[in-house]
Amino acid sequence: MIDMQRVMRVSLICTVKNEERTIAKLIRSIAAQSRMPDEIVIVDGGSRDATVQIILQYRERLPIKLLRVPGTNIAQGRNIAIRQANGEIIVSTDAGCVLDKKWLENLVKPIEQGNADVVGGWYIPDSKNWIEECIAIFSYPLLDEVLKRPEEFLPSGRSIAFRKEVWEKVGGYPEKLETAEDTLFDIRIKKAGFKFKFEPKALVYWRPRSSIFSFFKQQFKYSKGNAQAGLYISRYLVLVSIYTLGIFLVVYSVITSNYLLLRSLPLIFLTYTFILGYRRILDASRKCKKCILIFPILRFGFDFSRILGFFYGRFLRLKRK
Incomplete structure (x- = not known):
């Protein structure tokens, strides 16, 4: 059978601020992807540590576009990154995450196949001690519950892909919010009638709070x-x-x-x-x-x-x- 899937240009976006302890792990996991993004747009919201210097070390090996915009919140940073992105598909993740090798491949496939406008991936807690394990067990969503009602799942900004035109039509991320911006963004997309798909194989490993x-x-x-x-x-x-x-x-x-x-x-x-x-x-x-x-x-x-x-x-x- 001939695969008629159209390969689309993909831009990966990420916002950072004072992430010197985690940013290198994220970038290395991007470099190890089975399918590489066509560009990586990172917005720094005013880091005072070595975050920017660490990112710059990878610019010769990866197609990184670094934008320094001090004072921006997460929603503003994501909107800035998406405006600068050239991809037809936007994929988003966060500092502090480590991506599974097939994360991007699995995340964009339903969009390229014409089966979705937005794809939400899954995230697994990467606990380092028993306190983090407790917090993860207590608060993280359960996969089997999501699979029972995938249409109700609202993907986090740490593991989501969408057509850029979707972002344009709903007016981007709500910049007045410092948190919950991704939840309101998802709700607006659903109300606009775009097609969502949940892809549990698009995995991100994310460390819970340490205390x-x-x-x-x-x-x-x-x-x-x-x-x-x-x-x-x-x-x-x-x-x-x-x-x-x-x-x-x-x-x-x-x-x-x-x-x-x-x-x-x-x-x-x-x-x-x-x-x-x-x-x-x-x-x-x-x-x-x-x-x-x-x-x-x-x-x-x-x-x-x-x-x-x-x-x-x-x-x-x-x-x-």
Whole structure:
């Protein structure tokens, strides 16, 4: 059978800032691709470390176009990179990632075959210690759940390919957002009627946050971005309602000296933790048993960070109006 697939020009884009510890690994994984991009457009948002110098070391071996634009956020950086890109297909990834050898090949194939306008790849946690393993088990999406409803999957900016015309028609990444820009970008593309495809073989390895505090800080930022973009509001309101009820029960049990209720509240919270994450707890029991011990801490900090981020994001949204 003759393969009528049209080979299209591909531009790989990436934004960086102070990534001296990770950028070389990313570039080496790009160089090892089974199919090379026609160009690599990197936007540096104002690095103060050796990031730029490391990138420059690879310019003679790879078709790298480096743009230094201090003060830009991720969305602005991606839009700048795409405007400068000459490819018909844009593929995006992030510093801190390592690409599977067939990542780009698998990511662009459905577009070249005419089966998709946008392709989302998959990402696998590259944990280096048990804390990172716990964070990954607790928070990363589960592949089998995505495969059940691939049409609902919103690809991250660390593993996505799309026709450049798609980006043009939806107005690019929303530059007012510091986080959640890729989520809103995906939603706008879907609303515009473009065809999505999920490609689990387009793999990116991505390291989770290395401490519990940095994980909570990350979730605060994500939730702030979601709230600014007006995303998942009902979910956040449900979460706020649950913890409001919990606070009410604590206050009520103290005021009424109902110590039986007060002592039962931790058990209620553990039950809540298990109901929300039983699949992940079972996964932890196989991979890292001590992760189970900190799951309640992760749950409380995760929820509390999201609530704070949500309220701050809504405040910024109202202030902007």
